[in-house]
Amino acid sequence: MHGLEAKRRGALFFQRLFWLVLKGTISKMxxxxxxxxxxxxxxxxxxxxxxMQYGPQNFLYFCDIANLLIGLALWLESPLxxxxxxxxxxxxxxxxxxxxxxxxTAGKHLIGGTEYMFSTxxxxxxxxxxxxxxxxxxxxxxxxxxxxxxxxxxIFASVTAWIVLPICFLWRxxxxxNWVRGPFYKEQHIVPPVIYLAAYMLALPLLVYLPxxxxxxxxxxxxxxx
Numbered sequence: 001m002h003g004l005e006a007k008r009r010g011a012l013f014f015q016r017l018f019w020l021v022l023k024g025t026i027s028k029m030x031x032x033x034x035x036x037x038x039x040x041x042x043x044x045x046x047x048x049x050x051x052m053q054y055g056p057q058n059f060l061y062f063c064d065i066a067n068l069l070i071g072l073a074l075w076l077e078s079p080l081x082x083x084x085x086x087x088x089x090x091x092x093x094x095x096x097x098x099x100x101x102x103x104x105t106a107g108k109h110l111i112g113g114t115e116y117m118f119s120t121x122x123x124x125x126x127x128x129x130x131x132x133x134x135x136x137x138x139x140x141x142x143x144x145x146x147x148x149x150x151x152x153x154x155i156f157a158s159v160t161a162w163i164v165l166p167i168c169f170l171w172r173x174x175x176x177x178n179w180v181r182g183p184f185y186k187e188q189h190i191v192p193p194v195i196y197l198a199a200y201m202l203a204l205p206l207l208v209y210l211p212x213x214x215x216x217x218x219x220x221x222x223x224x225x226x
Contacts, residue, residue: 029077030146036074043071046129053126057172060164062089063096067132070139082143083153087212088160090140096133112184149220154213158205165204169197 046067050058058064066085073081095111102110109115117127168177180197182188188196 031074031077031143039071039074042132043068046132049126049129053122055172055175057168057175057177060168060171060177062161062164062178063093063133063136065160065164066093066136066140070136070143073143077147079144079147080150080152080156082140082147083150083216084156084160085153086140086144086216087154087209088157090137090216091208091212093133093136097137100134144216144220145223149216151213151217153216154205154209157209161204161209162201165197165201169193 047059050064059068066089069081069085072078073085096113099109099111100114100117102108103114103118116122117130119127165178165180168175168180173181176182176185176187179185180200181193182196190196191199
């Protein structure tokens with residue numbers, strides 16, 4: 001009997017200790033636990049549906065990579081991960097949102113790229129999952145506002161592009177993932193494919209990532225002066 005009582009008290013002690021540690025950990029979190037859990041659950045739904053609908057090559061899209069790394073950034077509370085993905089996809093996701101809203105309100109695609117969201121050939125639920133493109137920009141900006149901006153982000157984004165784009169070019173080229181063979185999912189025939197790829201790999205860091213980096217860095221400095 002004494003042995004059972006000792007075990008019960010020991011178990012109760014460790015249970016209380018666990019909850020004290022957990023409570024202390026949660027209180028120190030700069031990103032709420034509900035958001036971390038919610039994003040993780042969302043990934044658990046989004047990934048299998050996208051895999052079945054679009055195939056594994058779809059996860060090489062920068063927006064899909066961002067979706068996964070945002071989940072990691074939330075749990076690690078990493079300024080670098082948030083900054084990396086913001087410089088990578090913030091501009092494109094914003095343009096995506098503008099085009100989607102334009103189609104919904106004015107009945108026309110102002111930029112292009114969201115036509116698939118209105119294709120009845122794709123199940124409605126899968127198209128609704130695609131609304132993560134609209135959610136990503138505010139989450140990234142909020143993460144940077146909360147944790148700060150890491151100025152190495154655009155460098156990581158550039159290196160990622162230099163790794164991912166050649167893979168997209170060589171693996172399942174017919175899908176034109178990340179537009180490695182031509183913009184808006186249409187293969188270009190103006191210049192040789194390899195020349196287009198090389199120009200694209202230079203243009204992304206210089207014309208997209210670096211300007212986005214400068215805007216985010218300016219915003220971060222402005223917040224520091226307040």
